Amino acid sequence: MGVAMDLLWLSEDDVKSLLNMDDAIAAVENAFRDHGLGKTQMPPKSYLYFSKYDGDLRTMPAYLEGLNSAGVKIVNVHPRNRDIGMPTVMALFVLNSPETGAPLAVMGATYLTSMRTGAAGGIAAKYLARPESKVVGMVGAGAQARTQLMALDRFFDIDLVTVYDRSIESCRAFEREARAFLECDYKLTTNPQDACECDILVTTTPVRSPVVKDAWVKPGTHINAIGADAKGKQELETALTRRAKIVVDDAAQAIHSGEVNVPISEGKLKPEEIYAQIGEIVAGKVHGRTGKDEITIFDSTGLAIQDVASGRIVYETALKSSKGLRLKLM
Template sequence: MDVLWLDQSDVQSLLDMPSTIEAVEKGFEQHGLKKVQMPAKSYLIFEKHNGDLRTMPAYMEEEDIAGVKIVNVHPDNRQRGLPTVMGVVVLNSTQTGEPLVIMDGTLLTDMRTGAAGGVAAKHLARKDSHVVGMVGVGDQARTQLLALSKVMDIQEVKLFCRNVAHCDHFEKDMSHVMNCEFLKKEKIQDVCDCDILVTTTPVREPLVMSEWVQEGTHINAIGADAKGKEELDPGLLLRARIVVDDLVQASHSGEVNVPLSKGMITAKDICCELGEIVAGIRPGRQSDDEITVFDSTGLAVQDMVTANMVYRKALEQGIGQNIRMF
């Protein structure tokens, strides 16, 4: 039996942000309508290596898509010349269970996570949002900003990073794909003076204080994706309308995981899941003065809808290699 193999260059040739946003929004909708099977992601923690390995399975009933992503997070990989995040996605036939495609999931993970931020901003940010503040300028920051540029008229981007050279590289790369002004800031609080704030750091102590954030700001909190991680002052969460991607997953590995475990917030402080808003079950932003927070942990349904889109395009365009598996 042959299986289609798609390497990173294949996936890159088939992925673009507008179609990824469309697919991910559909995935959130199906999640909001409870039409998916998606166990919480499982973790293997490698404490002595400062890393972890995660498995993320999902079955989407309406689209008849099933599969799993295996992905790591190793923050020290930059020093090794490797990506912090690397992944592999396998899609399986729901009729027989046979693997249909094995593809690189590294770029796919960056793109679908960025797309999730775009979907969140579409439903939760003020429609007149033009200024983006970014805490962290790594690979994930790039796809977050790219997605925002597809759903908002971004005119100014404020950057904070402890390494100025990284900010320079970020501006150089992103200025090729969007026309706006980039401003490098020396303090995080200066970046927080914005319409949409994006945090993409792996920290375990809050970086963004409540008093720095103005009413009406939308925040995409992306960095906290494992137990013990947090980027936002819990006091800020208490001021905000909190929307998570998945309540169970966010409770043990999202931005809310630490304040929940310490009793600083409760489940009642969490408004809803993003899929419920996309599906029209719950309302999006309710006023221009509201602070909204999207707590993104990354869902397997995002991977499956994006991988399925890539797979279908590959079949149509004859891209990839067939390899003998069994």
Template sequence: MTLLITAKDVQSVLTYPLSLKTVEAAFKAFGRHKACQPPKSYLTFKFGDLRSMPAYINDRGMNVAGIKSVTVHPDNHKKYGLPTVMATILLTDPKNGINIAVLDGTHITNMRTGAAGGVATKYLSRKNSKVMALIGAGAQAYTQLHHIMLTRKLKEVRVHARSEKSMIKFCREMSKEYPKVTFLPEPDGKKACRGADIITTTTPARKPIIKKSWIGPGTHINGIGADAAGKQELETTLTKSCKIVLDEWQQASHSGEINVPISRGKLKKKDIHAELGEIVVGKKKGRTADDEITLFDSTGLAVQDISTAYVVYHTLMKKQKKPKHIKLF
């Protein structure tokens, strides 16, 4: 029998601290070669795409495999009132091949992506970082902020987005959750980035929206939005000036922030400093100087999804929650 775990079930147990802890553990497993995954595959449609993301993790109390099916349709909210990203995750017991659970993966996807930004910020930004620029004010901006707030004591967050309404809404809502932090809607992207210690980009841009001249020494950038071929949020000259850390080379080279510079011969594998898992386990160093500009290129790894889904499943069982059982043929 297979457990059916709904979005409500997931949200009842997956807190921001648990999400951050789980994703950091996933990067550790990946850095120790205790987790494996092929690069995500894509089916491309006129208005979006479907991605298949399998992974297997066998490390420190976690022996689980699974696959996530996720769709990304940027115009969904405007056209249908639906999320841009929607996902389902199937968990499998590697010992016998039984499918132990089917989970709503939309909330897991949002949370683990935010947690990846939080982990990268922990290892790559200056510890005394106080000012962050959020470029984009959609669903992912929220989870990025919540996870980064667990790793750095921010005093000011500047929010830049195409929609003035979404900027104001984000700042109003987050001001209530973090009353000691100043939230500023900023229509000018240059002003948002100038002097920021951390910059997190969460847009679907296909042409660079962040310029090298806007970025000062010591800045850490989380490049979250570029997750498919042709997407690019940063000027190539900016990317080349950074200490570049990827979540995973194969995936990032064809669908991450570096994919366009790589495809045009402007960037090569030798220009990449490390994968984040290598830094988390201590194989390579992260930030080594206060004036370095660091970049985390996040494409989203299946090991993050499967480990988070397993922790949700395990937590529900431990709490004796009762998700529905279904039969899969």
């Protein structure tokens, strides 16, 4: 049978011009809701570990039945890439038709990854942070930090952002770029404790030894713990995690590779102590924050459903605006 088939190639620049934060938030919130309602398929990420290069590579498949969309992302994490001017995280996403299985589009997904990760943080804070939150603390000032702040800006009236990184140059670059979307006061610091004086704390470092101490975090703080997304990574002291209401994006992934993976593997936290998955809160099955003094943690590992939902928007918008390059497949 001779069926002509082509697919759409979308470069990183195409994706940047097609995906905005409001659309990413809407797509990811719907995906979380579907996850909470059990309407998604998402096998755990599979990892290759390149220990001699301090890096890893993951594949992330998912199917969203309600959106009639499926796909797979291939993504790496190599923190030392920054030393040679390359991003730590780079990704490629393939969108497939659930009906025939055919690939519909292939796109650069480095920007998409940052946007859908930022969107997840914004949504989590919407349900878990105090609504009057005004001060944001950033621990880590790299690629993910920028989109975290971009998404928080959609939900909160932010008047101060305290930015900590081990490199003050990274803090300065962060402020320069963040001012393009959020004009407010910025305080730059090389002391992580300063960043913890806040209403919403965002951690986006690749560390394996906690950078945030329990004693520095005051009651009522919400924490988006984004950086720990592989076995052995941990940004928050275990005592802090134990003191908090823990909401994960996906329990299996978080236990394997999220902020809770180290405390659980050391027997210092039990899986039953995880309060909920964010999708259960978005779907209205479980309450989010219930008191002003609660410390809440959103343990984000990054879900393939976030990529499929965001990739679908990019594809649809590309078709409407005739963006991208049609490639002949067969």
